Each structure stands twice: as structure tokens, then as C-alpha cells.
Amino acid sequence: MDIRVDIIGYAAACFTTFSLLPQIIRIRRLKEAKDVSPLMPLMVAAGSLLWIVYGFLITSPPVIASNAVALVIAIVTTVFALKYR
Amino acid sequence: MDIRVDIIGYAAACFTTFSLLPQIIRIRRLKEAKDVSPLMPLMVAAGSLLWIVYGFLITSPPVIASNAVALVIAIVTTVFALKYR
Numbered sequence: 137m138d139i140r141v142d143i144i145g146y147a148a149a150c151f152t153t154f155s156l157l158p159q160i161i162r163i164r165r166l167k168e169a170k171d172v173s174p175l176m177p178l179m180v181a182a183g184s185l186l187w188i189v190y191g192f193l194i195t196s197p198p199v200i201a202s203n204a205v206a207l208v209i210a211i212v213t214t215v216f217a218l219k220y221r
Numbered sequence: 222m223d224i225r226v227d228i229i230g231y232a233a234a235c236f237t238t239f240s241l242l243p244q245i246i247r248i249r250r251l252k253e254a255k256d257v258s259p260l261m262p263l264m265v266a267a268g269s270l271l272w273i274v275y276g277f278l279i280t281s282p283p284v285i286a287s288n289a290v291a292l293v294i295a296i297v298t299t300v301f302a303l304k305y306r
Binding site: 138141144145147148149150151152154155156158159161162163166168169170171172173175176177179180182183184186187189190193194 | 223226229230232233234235236237238239240241243244246247248251253254255256257258260261262264265267268269271272274275278279
């Protein structure tokens with residue numbers, strides 16, 4: 137596999153994994169999240185958890201690792217969305 | 222590969238692909254999105270686009286198809302977040 141192909145895959149993973157960070161920062165700054173749907177990060181958390189299970193079943197460390205990070209970010213976003221709703 | 226493993230993977234993909242739908246629904250209902258970071262769906266859109274490129278490079282129809290759906294949802298969310306900011 138061409139290393140440039142891998143780099144595109146990792147860049148894609150970075151964008152989707154860290155996409156909720158700007159939302160966390162915005163809620164922290166505004167101290168308000170009533171327009172934010174708590175279901176949104178909750179679905180990301182559920183999806184990430186299932187991806188982690190899938191990663192273990194197919195023995196894929198990249199799937200496990202990236203979704204473990206995404207899971208933590210999604211849980212923090214859910215807590216913030218509920219706290220400042 | 223065990224079909225139950227595949228099912229877990231597809232369930233994971235559904236959750237993460239459709240996670241922005243509750244956010245679109247909420248913005249439509251409240252007609253307000255000032256607490257929503259437009260950077261969040263924009264990062265999902267950029268990530269999905271890169272995943273689609275990656276899917277073509279590794280010839281993976283599931284990666285291409287699921288991220289094409291995610292890209293459309295992310296673009297709609299970005300437009301809504303900017304329109305009702």
C-alpha cells in the first residue's frame with residue numbers, strides 16, 4: 137500500500153475523530169448549549185463503542201485506538217450538552 | 222468473517238453516519254443554532270471527503286457509500302448552523 141494513501145486515511149480519521157472538539161470549546165465559552173442536540177454526541181458515543189467492539193473482533197488496533205479517542209470526546213460533549221442545556 | 226461481526230460494523234457505521242441528523246432536526250425546530258459550532262459539521266464534511274478519496278484509492282465501496290451519505294448530512298448541518306447562527 138502506497139504510504140500517501142495511508143496518510144489520506146489518517147488525515148480523514150483525524151478530522152472525523154476530533155470534529156466534536158470545536159463544539160466542546162464553544163459550549164465552554166458560551167456556557168450554553170440549548171441549541172445543541174445531546175442525541176448527536178450520544179450517537180457518536182454509541183457508534184464509537186460499537187466500532188471499538190468491531191475493532192477487537194477484527195483485531196484492528198487503528199480502529200480501536202481512534203474510536204477510543206472519539207468515545208472520550210463524545211462523552212465529554214454529551215456531558216457538556218446536558219449540563220448547559 | 223462471521224456475519225455477526227459484520228452486523229456490528231454496519232451498526233457502528235449507522236450510528237456515526239447519522240449522528241448529525243438529531244442536530245439538523247433541532248436547528249429546524251428551534252430555528253436557532255448560535256450554540257452550535259459550524260466548525261464541527263465542517264470538520265465532519267472534510268473528514269468524509271477524505272474518507273471518500275481514501276475509499277476510491279483502496280477500492281472500498283462501503284467506505285465510499287457511507288461517507289457519501291455522511292458528507293451530504295454534514296453539508297446540510299453546516300448550512301443550517303450558518304443560516305441560524
